[in-house]
Amino acid sequence: MFYQNKTYKINTDNPWQCMDQETIILSPKSNKAHELNKAGTYLWNHMQENNTPSLNELTELLSVKFNINGIEAKTDTELFLKSLIEQQILVESDS
Numbered sequence: 325m326f327y328q329n330k331t332y333k334i335n336t337d338n339p340w341q342c343m344d345q346e347t348i349i350l351s352p353k354s355n356k357a358h359e360l361n362k363a364g365t366y367l368w369n370h371m372q373e374n375n376t377p378s379l380n381e382l383t384e385l386l387s388v389k390f391n392i393n394g395i396e397a398k399t400d401t402e403l404f405l406k407s408l409i410e411q412q413i414l415v416e417s418d419s
Contacts (some may be wrong), residue, residue, distance in 0.1 A: 325348065325406070328380065329418060330379065330417065330418060331377060331416075331417055332371065332376065332377060332378075332379075332414050332415070332416055332417075333375060333377035334368075334413070335414060335415050337349060337352065337353075337412075338413050340368075342365060342368075345365055346362065346365055347359070347364065347365040347369075348360075350366070351412065351413060353412060354412075356411075358408075358413065363389075363390060366386070366389055366390075367382050367385065367386060367401070367404060370382070370385055370416075376417070378402060379402070379405065381399060382404075383398045383401045384397075386400060
C-alpha cells in the first residue's frame with residue numbers, strides 16, 4: 325500500500341541505461357534485466373533528477389505528460405512503484 329508520506333528513491337546498486345524512450349535496469353541480486361516503457365522511463369528520469377519524489381508528485385507528472393485522468397495515472401504509478409520496490413530497484417522511505 326502506498327501512503328502520501330512516503331518517498332521513493334532509486335537503489336544505486338542497480339546499473340541502468342536509457343536508450344531512446346526506454347530504460348534497461350540490471351538487477352545483480354536477481355540476475356535479471358528489467359525494461360521500462362516510455363511512461364516508466366519518464367518517471368525514472370524524474371526520479372534521477374529529483375531524488376525522492378512522492379506518489380502524488382509522480383502521479384501528477386504522469387497525468388500531465390501522457391494526458392490521462394488522475395485515477396488511471398495513480399493506478400499506473402502505484403503499479404510502477406510496486407514492481408520496482410519488489411525487485412529492489414527502488415527504495416521506499418518516510419518523507
